[in-house]
Amino acid sequence: MNFQRLPLFVLILFTFYGYSQSTKAGPIIEDYGAVWEIHNPDFVTDTTQEFKVAFDVKDGPESDTELNRNINTVARFLNMHAQSGVPVSQIKAALIVHGTAARNLLTNEAYKKRYEAANPNLELVKSLLDAGVEVIMCGQSSKTRKLPKEELIPGVKIALSAMTANILLQNEGYRPIKL
Numbered sequence: 047m048n049f050q051r052l053p054l055f056v057l058i059l060f061t062f063y064g065y066s067q068s069t070k071a072g073p074i075i076e077d078y079g080a081v082w083e084i085h086n087p088d089f090v091t092d093t094t095q096e097f098k099v100a101f102d103v104k105d106g107p108e109s110d111t112e113l114n115r116n117i118n119t120v121a122r123f124l125n126m127h128a129q130s131g132v133p134v135s136q137i138k139a140a141l142i143v144h145g146t147a148a149r150n151l152l153t154n155e156a157y158k159k160r161y162e163a164a165n166p167n168l169e170l171v172k173s174l175l176d177a178g179v180e181v182i183m184c185g186q187s188s189k190t191r192k193l194p195k196e197e198l199i200p201g202v203k204i205a206l207s208a209m210t211a212n213i214l215l216q217n218e219g220y221r222p223i224k225l
Contacts, residue, residue: 069081069082070083070125070129071121071125072125072128072129073125073128073129073134074121074124074125074128074134074137074177075121075124075125075170075173075174075177076173077169077170077173078113078118078121078169078170078173079118079119079120079121079122079123079124079125079126080122080125081122081125081126081129083129084130091127091130091131091132093130093131093132093133093136094136095132095136096136096137096138096219097127097132097136097137097138098138098139098218098219098220098221099123099138099139099140099220099221099222099223100139100140100141100142100211100212100215100216100220100221100222100223101116101119101120101123101139101140101141101142101223101225102142102144102208102212102222102223102224102225103116103117103141103142103143103144103147103225104143104144104145104146104147104208104224104225105145105146105147105225106145106146106147106148106149106150110161110162110163111163111164111166112166113166113167113170114147114150114166114167114170116147116225117141117143117147117150117167117170117171117174118170119225120139120141120174120179121170121173121174123137123139124137124139124177124179138178138220139174139179139180140179140180140181140182140211140215140220141174141179141180141181141182142182142184142205142208142211142212142215143181143182143183143184143187143208144183144184144186144187144207144208145184145187148183148184148187148188148191148193149161149191149193150165150167150171151167151171151181151183151193151198151199151202152165152193152197152198152199153165153168153197153198153199153200154168155197156193156197156198168199171199171202172199172201175199175201175202180203181199181201181202181203182202182203182204182205182208182211183198183202183203183204183205184204184205184207184208184211185204185205185206185207186206186207186208187208188204
């Protein structure tokens with residue numbers, strides 16, 4: 047072997063090793079929210095802290111058959127922190143939905159009636175609810191977009207407004223993240 051090329055070989059080997067790693071979902075949301083493992087971060091996560099986050103999601107995908115990546119971010123948040131050693135009991139999340147993302151909270155039946163497709167977000171939202179995420183629909187969006195509570199995925203709550211839900215959750219110590 048030509049030892050002058052050894053550094054190049056090692057660089058290529060480590061580059062491929064880095065790219066060969068894959069994302070992993072779970073342990074909180076098994077089928078969604080895959081994340082990369084970060085080895086030896088310079089900004090270390092304090093796993094003794096409580097993580098309380100209110101995700102504000104206003105935008106939905108343009109396609110009726112596309113998963114809302116902003117809602118999937120909530121699953122990513124849960125999984126990445128659990129994978130990094132934060133106890134599940136210290137991770138609390140709320141999802142506040144309004145605007146064009148509001149339709150993503152419809153049952154399959156209501157979604158099919160409106161968009162002639164199955165709701166691609168149904169299982170993701172159900173998984174979030176099962177994991178204890180408080181999913182809140184803006185009441186103003188519900189009325190404006192004609193999305194009554196009866197047509198929402200069971201467990202989704204309706205608030206007076208997204209603004210109201212944001213304020214109330216912040217008063218409870220949740221940190222807002224706008225997506």
